[in-house]
Amino acid sequence: MNKFLLLLLLSLLFQSPNLKANDSFDLKTISQIPILSNGRIKPLDSYARINLSRFHNKDSLAHMSAIEWLTEVIFDPSSANEKKIFRIVNLDVLEALEISPIAGNNYSATELINTLQKNSQLIEAISNTAPEVQTPAQKQILDLYSNVQLYIEISRSFSMIFKEFKIHDVALAKNLNLLPQQNISYLDILKEEDALKKVLNQFIKQGRLQNPTPADQPLLDILNYIDFIRRDDHSSELKIFPPEWLSPWKLHLSNPAADSRAESFRIWQALYEAYHTKDFNQFKALSLKLLQLSQQNSGTLASAALLKLETHFNRLNLFVNATACYVLSFLLFALSSLYYKNILSRLSTIALSLGAVIHLSGIVIRCLIMNRAPVSSLYESIIFVSLIAVLVSLFIEFKHKNGTGTFIGSTLGAILLFVSFGYEKDGDSMGMLVAVLDTNFWLATHVVTISIGYGCSLVASLLAHLYLFKKRFTQKSGHFTKSDEQKLLKNIHRTVLFSLFFTVLGTILGGIWADQSWGRFWGWDPKENGALFLCLWLLFILHGKLAGYFKTTSMAVATGLTSVVVILAWFGVNLLNVGLHSYGFTESIAQNIIVFSVVEFVILFFLLFSFHFSRKKVAN
């Protein structure tokens, strides 16, 4: 029975989007093609997701995956330009640019290119002001502008092979050795460069350049088209030609000899043709060939296995699945108090463990791809801290087998992972590290230890909440015995000690890192103060207990407040660093922190006072 449920669960979690039937392009291969972007060689799939998230705030469209979207952008921009992918939610931005708001808040490139052109004076004026005085809306306008610029640059990457030009004049076509009334590309025209030169020379010699007649229009159209396409030659976003990682235009301008790069350029051309003729089999065969060639050309730089791993990682959505497990575990746990206590609570623990395994493998894969320790940004610290919280809770569960650990782990795991999704959308969550951070040793020690400290502290805090609730609401009914209480208190005390160990170690290691890199152990920097605050708070709890100020409930309340301290040390400090230039995004974080802190204070002090009064009642 258990196994069956587990299988069902697994199949639900891992149902990947149905593999495409034969009536559409197989983009699996093309998504693994390596590209150099932002200092890292990544698969095209990641590149597509990062850029789509940047524009759209989500890494897929309603009926399109990121790689499908990117393929359309580079092969068929005129269709892609109509897709509503640019997300603008700020009404001030819409008003400033005179765009009428539409449902869904998404706008197409065609719309925005026109609008931004109309507002070019405004944009220039904003970009000339100092960043500190720009309003959030102004910043977003600049962001939008650079996003659209980026989009245009990507979409014009292959403009030299677009078959979009027609020569209507039969005689002229014949002179240029080209077919009339047929779609030809810039490169097709360029191939007949000599013939074109001849025609042009004659044209100039006859003095028609100064006084062109209507009959000369077809020739002028060709010249204009060449000029129009040549304007894209700065496009260098799509760095897909190893080993120098050139963009299509840069490769074209560098005049590659008949080497393997020229070969892969030809395959891209054929791929373009196959895309437009909808030749699915040809497309698949070509992309396979292209992948092999790219990997061969990039040598050891881009490990084929890692690129493949990364595309799988992108597709599997491990953290989403882990969240699902945690939520499931929580639901099963809640149900277990009503029905089939044994089976359901066992299943709940299994779901939690399964979630932890998925979660852990996600973090391990990220470490493999990035070749560095797991924590270097706020996003990474959230997914890491939540894993630690889950693991500590599982440890507690395996020791006591009373559901406490499962409850704590599923709650913290689910909440923290949910929070992390908000940060993931920031763009490339696997960015390169600036020089001073780029030391594996310190990242692996300091940041990891302090994150473990955060995780343990959160567990301690939640345990304290649990204690207070149990004591307040179930002690009278006899569900919470004295020995249960003692056990839970002991657990809280130990978790606090564990947290103290890791936060103190992490804080001192941070100081030592600073001493190694800048020559100062302690500088009263906000981040350092945050860590010190947590250390002092944990010490405060322990010494308060020792001094006799904190008895059981008051100590639980103090430990419960640790969550507020952790959140302040972890997120609040980042807000301070951001300082005056806060985007709407960080403002909402500030709001969330305040709401969270107030709610915690209210709940915990309510519990504290209710104990106080009930004790008084008993005394009376």
Add this chain to the structure above:
Amino acid sequence: MKIKKILMALTSTRLYFWASLWLMIILIIGTVAQRELGLYQAQLKYFNSWFFWEGPLPLPGGVPTLGIIFVGLFFQLLFKTKFSDKNKIGISITHFGVFLLLLGGVITNFSSLEGSMIIPEGKSSNYFEDYHLVELAISAPESATGTPASLIIPEKQLKPGAIFAADNEKYSIKILKYFKNIALRPRGPNDLPDQSLAKIELNQQMEIVSKAQESNENDNIQAVEFQVSGTANDGLFVVYKDMDQYPTLTTQGGAHLLAAIRNLRHPLPFTITLNDFEKQVYPSSQIPKSFKSAITLHDEKIDQKIVIQMNEPLRYKGYTFYQSSFSQNSEGEITDLAVVKNAGKFFPYISSIIICFGILIHLFSIQASPLRNKGQDE
């Protein structure tokens, strides 16, 4: 006996409890204040101070708070701690580690020197500049640490009325006013000519006015008004930091000296030459990958080639040089090395090991012991 009583009171857990609560409060206030005051000013006001004013209220600053904790811990270790008590050995070790950490902090606070050494490519330097303090330097141009004719007056001695005399050249200067930060203001056409020297020196076009300190302390413009006697061009002068042209004094002996305000210079007993500076970014991005300074260290008999880079500092004769930053001008790259001399440097390393060891022992000892009574006191 009374003294002992007071000392014992200092060691009480209850005192620590309240002191640590207060420390957390000033930690929060001080950190939030950094947003407005800047890191350094907030640090001076809240953490490095004996007391600070919050409105009309004087409140204890970081020094007495940490001081009580430090002294209490010291006497606790001295009188109360029994390292033979097996149940508490973990806690005792941890306390000892924390004491060492704080002791290191005290030593660092009193003994450390830090600043930056800025060298353009191909140039040498034998001093480093203080981050915070300035000095009034009357010296020959290009002379780094001074010749007999020079007068170098550190910020701490720039007090109104103070008189300094140069031994050799028989001139002296008298400080009239010192400003921590000023603003320059053009004088209106209707302003009456003012005899205050600041305005004389600034050609009656501009005047300087005192101003509150900036949140970024590097934006402060310090200024000095002083009177010179015994030179060929005696008179009243005003100088402020980074002014376009510093005034020149000509001594009786004919030497030309520049009066300037600059960051306080700490001389080094050796010289460093920057041979080459190298900056790398990740391919196709602006994200810096590494900074590197290739230098030559010149000491009495040594000429040694060394590379300083991120996370790989140079340690020599008690000084440590870190790659901190760089800049660029038309003539080439300029490296910015952070220089630190700190006798308390090794305390955190030792104490962190001791503290962690102590907490681990404590964790294992409570793990091994059976359930103990709650609410146990000392």
